[in-house]
Amino acid sequence: MNQTLINSLGSIKRKIVNFSRSQKFYLILAAMAIVVILPPFLSNYVVSEVLTPMLIFAIYASSWNLLASSGQGSLGHAAFLGIGGFVSALIAIKLGIPPIIALFLGSLLSSAIGFLIGLTCVRLKAWFLAMVTFGFSVIIVTIFSELDDFTGAIMGFPTPLIVDRGLPFYYMSFAFAAISILAMYLVMKSKIGLAFKAIHQNELEAKMVGINTGKYRLIAFVISTFFAGLAGGLFAQSIRYIHVSVFDPYYSFLPLMMCVIGGLGTIEGPIIGSAIIVTIDSYLPRIDDALHGLVGSIFPAVSNVGPPLRTLGLGLFLLVIVIFAPKGVTPLIKKTYNYLRNSLKEEKSK
Amino acid sequence: MQKSLIVIVVVAIVVVAGVVAAWQLTQVPSAEARKIKIGLVAGYQLAEGQDMDRAAKLAVKEINDAGGVYVSEWHTSVEIELVTINTENDSPDKSLGPVTQAVEEEQVDLLIGGYTSSGTLANQKVAIDNKVPYIITGASSSLVTRRGPQANYGNLPEGSELRVDDAEGMSYMFHYCTTTADYSATVVKFFAEEMKPLLDSTYEFDDARNLRLAILYRDDAFGKGVVADSKAIIEAENLPIDVVIERNYPTTATNFQTDLTAVKAANPDAVYVVDFIANTAEIIKEGQADVGLNTVYIAVECCEDPAFYTLLGEYGSEQLLESKFAPYAGPPYYLESIATYVTNYQAAYNTLPGMMGADTYDAFYIAADAIERAGTVDKAAVRDAIESCAMDQKLIITETGKIEFSTGTDYHEIAPVTFIEQLVWNTDVNECRSVIVYPATASGVGTLKQENFVLPTAYEPGSP
Amino acid sequence: MITPELIQALLWGVAYGCIYILLATGLNIIFGVMKLVNFAHGQLLMIGAYIAFTVATVFGLNAYLAILVAMGAVALIGIGVERFTFRKVLGTDKLNEIFVSLGLIYVFENAAVLLWGHTARQIPSPLQGLQLSIGEGLEINDRLLAIVIVIVILVSLFLLLKKTKIGLAMRATSQKSTASMLMGVNIEKVYVFTFALGAALAGASGALYGIIFNFSPTIGALPTIKAFAIIIIGGLGSIPGAIIGGLLYGIAENTAVYFLGGVWRDAIAFALLIIVLVIRPTGIFGEKGE
Structure with a gap:
């Protein structure tokens, strides 16, 4: 048996034991309890179209976050979301394999293609890598459209579900999200994660201290694209229909926005970012008509100013975050929380 | 790290509480006489979607200004409330969520619109499952009404995922458009x-x-x-x-x-x-x-x-x-209703109308007519009323001069010229x-x- | 294999390469001097097209004069963008530049929707309805004029970089920013000027684009990608490289479209780009790594 492996297993075990005694362990348990207990009291729409996508995009954004933690900012992650979605649905339909197994096969294939794309990317600098990943997503969407006779991508088709829409699908997504994010957390806390960080901070220095940067960057690609594929498989089921539009650059930019807004490089950032963006997407459309009534007369060129005005706001929000709060909104929430806690304590001590 | 986990909990609670609050705010109390809610499924990122929106607003205003829709069950006339369902670019992934929200949360009485075939094939499933009448005014694919048993599954191969077995659900789909x-x-x-x-x-x-x-x-x-x-x-x-x-x-x-x-x-x-x-x-x-x-x-x-x-x-x-629909081949036009529509549209929006809006405009009149004849907003009754529609053609001309939905293999389609x-x-x-x-x-x-x-x-x- | 049709297709590649060369040159100057990639560069092109459209239709200005207005206006926008966004993240994590660009893309596209709507537009060409012939079979049209204008702009740019003080400062900065700072070059001023210059080129290419093609608020993304591909093929920071890259790219794309069919247009272009990068991570003509 490999000595380093035993050591690292031992350290993980120690960490878990320490962790289970800590206060935050109970806090996580409490949070999980809320997320598990509350949904049956909510409407079907909120569970299926708001909470479930939050979980799925939390996986997706976390996978992007993991890749970015090694300094590699992908602008083509939608390729893997789409591969995971299409392949898992197609395998399930054409080969009659249970959707749950198809989901894993889809993720594995996404990861395999991620490996191949990663091979071409490991030598590239930030901008080139962004461009090449974007380019690959264009190539992959072209292939899927051209193989339409087999993929059915152009008209699209309904996806087979593992479990029923609503609560069952929510709980399944929750299980997948919890396991996936925990797995990515462990990777980022491990030696591999440290190597990612070293590469991100200064690739040259990382190389000099003996880190095989190419290997680690490739590992980041493989792990990240696996979870992106998994998220894609779940996403295809949650929207119940898959179509070539899942490769849209919108879905490549989405995890980036979630990570930046939530807090890049942290484990909770993508989760919070996903919660914020999905909530905005689900609830703000309801104020569109009000917005139009308010300022619609200023912009006669559009019949409803709501949607562009909201997206413009999102762009500004992103700029403000990057420029003024590069760590995302999480520290702001922490500060607010601490402030509240301290003032509560003061109240008590009085 | 500890703090960040506390933060997770707090955020989770805040988000969940917010969602619950938002959900409760949108619950509609079902009173006896109320406005009729019609959802317009349109992609606002597209010029065509904007045309549909303008035409829909025009139709709703005209109908409401003329006294609304008389619902005999309620012994009164009520107004139509337009519920905009923004599907952005009308792709499946963007249109399913908003349509689900309109059907399950807003509880619209009827849906009108749809633009791309794939988007409509995806979002109509919500209407099929919830049995909401849907007058589809876009989507050039005939599958939107033919994928059910009534039209022999539109000749889709056996085992095709696009087939719909729910004949009852499919009976709520109407295609007011050319294929x-x-x-x-x-x-x-x-x-x-x-x-x-x-x-x-x-x-x-x-x-x-x-x-x-x-x-x-x-x-x-x-x-x-x-x-x-x-x-x-x-x-x-x-x-x-x-x-x-x-x-x-x-x-x-x-x-x-x-x-x-x-x-x-x-x-x-x-x-x-x-x-x-x-x-x-x-x-x-x-x-x-x-x-x-x-x-x-x-x-x-x-x-x-x-x-x-x-x-x-x-x-x-x-x-x-x-x-x-030829707003550019006149005046004079082959139908008087087109002249009126073009004049009103120009007065309201300072531009000539497009074709996508014309279908949408007609569909609101079809819906109003069906609800009035049904005397109720009960969805099954409204569906039957649309199926037995015999209105005179409005903006879209048909082979018989009447708006009639077929019940043959060209299931629930009109015969447009x-x-x-x-x-x-x-x-x-x-x-x-x-x-x-x-x-x-x-x-x-x-x-x-x-x-x-x-x-x-x-x-x-x-x-x- | 070589048919008259193929040769014609290649000529289209050259003609349309021109607009992208202009855009790519702007992107490249900014990169060369500031070591910054503005992924929202195509959105500046789009804004340029709309500004030229507005001056040409509302004020009835000649479309070719509107190019100058578009250049000036987009340069001003560029100054604002540099001052309030990119300057704040310059020198931090490279990923931040990508994030800022994305934010700018959302802002520009939706601002354009609000101001001009979703409907596709075209700048009315002053040549519409005129038949100007210069010799046998040669007709002055917008495409030909566009090529001439691009050449004029590139020559003036070359003179600006070689013969003026600010050009010298830019070249000095692009080679070593700290050294040039020591030599008394005001780096901030150079950066602002460079970004404005790059934006003005984007504005000019936007106006030309709008005269030749129809456009809508979402057209910016593809030109950015093509311009980026061009400077990667041609080598980052090299202006002659961008010109050769633009021509090569245009020809490659149109040859692929001719033989394989239009659906492969973008995929083939990217495959080419990826192959170039795998073989030479700094581009064909790029000398220095970063």
């Missing part, structure tokens, strides 16, 4: 009946020479549908047309010289351009200005829009447009206007044709 088969038929018949004889007599071609047709299409469900249907009709009716080249390009393409060069090399007599407004205008322009392909171009009806005429400029002159317009340069407005050149008559309106079709001045026929 690719409808307009492909008009286009190829025009070429066979009108253009081929004209070519033969002008250039003394042998009668055995088939008309050489090129098809240039966008690589999506719409483009593929038109190509497949056109070829099927040519074959089924044994029309004297050869499709000499079919060429597709990605939906993201912005210039087409190279594609047009390949088309020119095939020596066609006419080019069928299957795309939306901006690209079609670009193709017709580049074909003449850059590639020197001086032929007859024919555009699909979704280009019947002010933007198309503006973009084409002088390059539109003497080219063709297949359509089912489509026609061919030729664009004519108009020096007064410095833009093209159109005249109807085919067919001669339509049973619902009598004479339709305004002028004879002429070959464009610079026209060059394909190889003999």
Whole structure:
């Protein structure tokens, strides 16, 4: 048996034991309890179209976050979301394999293609890598459209579900999200994660201290694209229909926005970012008509100013975050929380 | 780290509480007499979606101003409340969520709209499952009403995921629009009946020479549908047309010289351009200005829009447009209702209407009529009332002059009349206007044709 | 294999390469001097097209004069963008530049929707309806004029970089920013000027684009990608490289479209780009790594 492996297993075990005694362990348990207990009291729409996508995009954004933690900012992650979605649905339909197994096969294939794309990317600098990943997503969407006779991508088709829409699908997504994010957390806390960080901070220095940067960057690609594929498989089921539009650059930019807004490089950032963006997407459309009534007369060129005005706001929000709060909104929430806690304590001590 | 986990908990609680609050705020108390909620499924990122929105607002205002809809069950007239359902670019992933929200949360009484075929095939499932009447005014694929048992699953192969087994659910779907088969038929018949004889007599071609047709299409469900249907009709009716080249390009393409060069090399007599407004205008322009392909171009009806005429400029002159609603071929118009609509639309929005909005406008009247006849907003009763609709045609002309939804294998479709317009340069407005050149008559309106079709001045026929 | 049609297709590649060369040159100057990639560069092109459209239709200005207005206006926008966004993240994590660009893309596209709507537009060409012939079979049209204008702009740019003080400062900065700072070059001023210059080129290419093609608020993305591909093929920071890259790219794309069909247009272009990068991570003509 490999000595380093035993050591690292031992350290993980120690960490878990320490962790289970800590206060935050109970806090996580409490949070999980809320997320598990509350949904049956909510409407079907909120569970299926708001909470479930939050979980799925939390996986997706976390996978992007993991890749970015090694300094590699992908602008083509939608390729893997789409591969995971299409392949898992197609395998399930054409080969009659249970959707749950198809989901894993889809993720594995996404990861395999991620490996191949990663091979071409490991030598590239930030901008080139962004461009090449974007380019690959264009190539992959072209292939899927051209193989339409087999993929059915152009008209699209309904996806087979593992479990029923609503609560069952929510709980399944929750299980997948919890396991996936925990797995990515462990990777980022491990030696591999440290190597990612070293590469991100200064690739040259990382190389000099003996880190095989190419290997680690490739590992980041493989792990990240696996979870992106998994998220894609779940996403295809949650929207119940898959179509070539899942490769849209919108879905490549989405995890980036979630990570930046939530807090890049942290484990909770993508989760919070996903919660914020999905909530905005689900609830703000309801104020569109009000917005139009308010300022619609200023912009006669559009019949409803709501949607562009909201997206413009999102762009500004992103700029403000990057420029003024590069760590995302999480520290702001922490500060607010601490402030509240301290003032509560003061109240008590009085 | 500890703090961050506390933060997770706090955020989770805040988010969940917010969601619950938002959900409770949107719950509608169901009172006896209330407004009728009609959801408009439209992609607001698209020019066509904006046209649909404007037409819908116009129709709702007209109906409400005239006293609303009388619901006998409530012994009173009530207003229509327009619920906008923004599907952004109308792709499946963007349209399912908003439609679900409108059906499950807003509890709309009826849905109207839909634009892309794939988006509609995806979002109509919500209406099918919840049994909400849905008057689909876009979607060129006939599958939107034919994928159920009533129409033998639209000839989808066994095991196809697109099949819907829920016959009851499918009975709530209505298609108030033309399908690719409808307009492909008009286009190829025009070429066979009108253009081929004209070519033969002008250039003394042998009668055995088939008309050489090129098809240039966008690589999506719409483009593929038109190509497949056109070829099927040519074959089924044994029309004297050869499709000499079919060429597709990605939906993201912005210039087409190279594609047009390949088309020119095939020596066609006419080019069928299957795309939306901006690209079609670009193709017709580049074909003449850059590639020197001086032929007859024919555009699909979704280009019947002010933007198309503006973009084409002088390059539109003497080219063709297949359509089912002709705000540019008048006044006077073949139907009086069109004159009224065009005037009101112009007064409200300071622009001419497009075609997508015309279907939507009619659909609101169909819905109002059905609810009034049903005397209730009960969804099954409304569905039956739409099925037995016998209104006079409004903006879209039909073969019988009445709006009637079929119950045969062309399940819940109307029988629209489509026609061919030729664009004519108009020096007064410095833009093209159109005249109807085919067919001669339509049973619902009598004479339709305004002028004879002429070959464009610079026209060059394909190889003999 | 070589047919007249193919040759014609290649000529289209050259003609349309021109607009992208202009855009790519702007992107490249900014990169060369500031070591910054503005992924929202195509959105500046789009804004340029709309500004030219507005001056040409509302004020009835000649479309070719509107190019100058578009250049000036977009340069001003560029100054604002540099001052309030990119300057704040310059020198931090490279990913931040990508994030800022994305934010700018959302802002510009939606601002354009609000101001001009979703409808596709075209700048009315003053040549519409005129038949100007210069000799046998040669006709003055917008495409030909566009090529001439691009050449004029590139020559003036070359003179600006070689013959003026600010050009010298830019070249000095692009080679070593700290050294040039020591030599008394005001780096901030150079950066602002560079970004404005790059934006002005984007504005000019936008106006030309709008005269030749129709456009809508979402057209910016593809030109950015193509411009980026061009400077990667041509080598980052090299202006002659961008010109050769633009021509190569245009020809490659149109050859692929001609033989394989239009659906492969973008995929082939990217495949080419990726192959170039795998073989030479700094581009064909790129000398220095970063």
